[in-house]
Amino acid sequence: MNQPSKSASTVKDFLLSALTEENRFQNTEAFKNWFTRKKQENHFSVEQIPFSSLQQWYFEEETQNLKHASGRFFTIEGIRINTNFGPTQCWEQPIINQPEIGILGIITRKFDGIPYFLMQAKMEPGNVNILQLSPTVQATKSNFTQVHGGRLPPYLEYFLDRRKSRYLVDQLQTEQGGRFLRKRNRNMIVEVDHEIDILDDFCWLTLGQIKKLLKEDNFVNMDARTVLSCIPMPDSLTFGKQSMEDILQESGTSRLDNFSQSLLGSLFCHEERACKTTDEIISWFTELKTKYHITVERIPLKNVKRWKRTNMEISHEEHPLFSVIAVSVEAGTREVFSWTQPLLKEPQQGLLGFITRKINGVLHFLMQAKVEPGNIDIIEIAPTVSCSAVNFKCQQGYHIPFLDYFLNAAPQQIRYSAIQSEEGGRFYHFLNRNMVIELDEADAIDLPENYIWMTLGQVMEFLKHGYMNIDTRTLLSCIGFKH
């Protein structure tokens, strides 16, 4: 390809931003001071309350489903699952039902040729540290239609009208299939080319700065991570290896570390060097979708077997899995808002991890086809390990394939490790350790039928068509090219 296409120049711009940690408005330290000041300026309080103290939320008489008086937002209901996948083939559980497509969106604008991302310091009641770095917009359909009676979210117009911005990323992506019933959001990145008002809790950051913040625990929220995961990465289609060298030079990056070079190799690799061709991956996925079935029947919350409700929580009779709780929230600076709402509490930490390993000299990622009740179409592709309540499951002797590789990882194998939070608007203190480890090229491992090695280029190709679940995407967003 001689002249760069629209896609190629977009990929190049994103890459330049990812390699840039300098910021013409504020360096990362100044940003952090600003962020800390935001925390101090604002008044926040989140308290667990009895269900009977919920305002506007109530247990519907007939079903005991937990609902909002407006009939909107989300409901907590029950489901009964039957599947032939995994060790437990039949169970019942509560689930969040929110059958609307929301918008998670980030505005970008180029300064000196480098795209900056408009990020928000945003509080969510379930966040372990209250304030996290969030996308420009997190809007549910209830927001557009103003069920709250509140304001229309700022900047939303740039995501609703193609004449106001250029849409660079615009994909439907799913949320947690174990907690949400068929929920997904429109993940968007749009570009403006003129000055826009920057509101109080917002600031411009380069992608390089955000990638650096992703190395810290619980700093960048889930909504930001899923949007960032959709950013196209460079490959041999968009531009050649030589242009890649030029871009590195242009960004003042003299040398990438070894793992970053492996990542680039995994993006630029031609299909014949990958373990599986695209068609073979589709065949693997097709076979599993044909083999595995799952039926998910919606049932009244009151009928969910083995779960009990007190005035403080709805929880499993034996297992310390998630529970449903209620909180009261106060937040604001001058004007104080207060409300009550239910949240899903996840008492124990989970683990999301990629095993990576060079095969034929090319870095591959070990991916897992996973059936979850909230999935829209039976199976999505999860990371090597995606396991909630790790300690409990280890104590009980659950067999989680490949978990031991992460629990026993030697420091020199660890390419990424940080704790990240799930969405604080629905989950209370739901934390997962996110890890990427690299095995030796010689460490061959046997794969169960629902695991497959993919190059990073292949992972990104399937991601844009919606195959990758939220756990895969959150891990991908944490991957950066390091100097």
Added chain:
Amino acid sequence: MNQPSKSASTVKDFLLSALTEENRFQNTEAFKNWFTRKKQENHFSVEQIPFSSLQQWYFEEETQNLKHASGRFFTIEGIRINTNFGPTQCWEQPIINQPEIGILGIITRKFDGIPYFLMQAKMEPGNVNILQLSPTVQATKSNFTQVHGGRLPPYLEYFLDRRKSRYLVDQLQTEQGGRFLRKRNRNMIVEVDHEIDILDDFCWLTLGQIKKLLKEDNFVNMDARTVLSCIPMPDSLTFGKQSMEDILQESGTSRLDNFSQSLLGSLFCHEERACKTTDEIISWFTELKTKYHITVERIPLKNVKRWKRTNMEISHEEHPLFSVIAVSVEAGTREVFSWTQPLLKEPQQGLLGFITRKINGVLHFLMQAKVEPGNIDIIEIAPTVSCSAVNFKCQQGYHIPFLDYFLNAAPQQIRYSAIQSEEGGRFYHFLNRNMVIELDEADAIDLPENYIWMTLGQVMEFLKHGYMNIDTRTLLSCIGFKH
């Protein structure tokens, strides 16, 4: 790319076969004689019968759904639809429910380096001409599990065991979203490299021969067409234009006609010459999926409003749309099989058509995002026009966008035109005229929001991820490269 990848050599082999009409076993005329003999040898009779004469099939007391005594095969039930797409936003109708993934598969084997396809002369009760050319295998899960009590379909083992063949195409693809509830099949092409027994009703044909037969009315059945539509076409990823010239030479093809050359241009075109990039097409699709919703509620057949049942058919009170009928079937040569079953009768011919047109010198296809009640995920991509009961709708003054282009097409605009049958195991005499027309480069047309121009390469790229509906695929299968 210097050395051909696995994908590239597969694409090349398929292309060689598509350009080959010579057959070392029998030329096309000899094949046709064989096919005619098959028709004569066999005894077939299909007769419409009253529902009360159905054996094994019955109307369930509570719902009046039409079911098989075994509880398997399919059922005819009712659905109630609510959508914000299209002029009719709320209706009820009968639908076929068959919640299983079947296998439609073709075995290939190379002779003198050219892949041959193992095709079957197969009768289906709903076929207007009884016998049509069918894939090697059409198997429902009921077939595997032998609900019939009959034989296991021959050759099925090559599609169930990767050790017995090489899987070249293996994709989940949907069926008619207006007639089937979330039905799809695994579409497979597998290669064997050793001699296999050729049973009585089977024969080897090159892809070029099959493409030639696709120019005739009602010769190649729907199941064969959907499998053939998944065959990867050449593009700049798999090999360059120069290798393309070599392949044409290798196959003895001196010159392709103009439209075939346009098709190749539409496959090899770089993204920057296409109207929309892949990401822009995904964005278009995402926006429509966010905007349009459809809820499909399963209801008892007895409750379906505006449909009435007599002992001979279930039909709409006013409109000559499809109806449900029952038939008794006798078929066989030495051994005669007989059975009864319901079918969907489609009394009027439909029309499926692509408008194509060069834009910036590159041939583009006009594609339509369409919401149908049986779709698995709201929207699939249909051809420019996909319209049942054309005469009735014209008389009633329905507005079908772009239909007039086909009804008034000048002979020199028509690139393909033939009548093709829908699946004769479920549909009785359901015929659609399939057309491809080419407009002048100067004929600009305004597009409603749910239409988009795509290159043939883009159509094929989205096809393998399951975006293209059966109508799009059946038209694509008819496209060939002509000398």
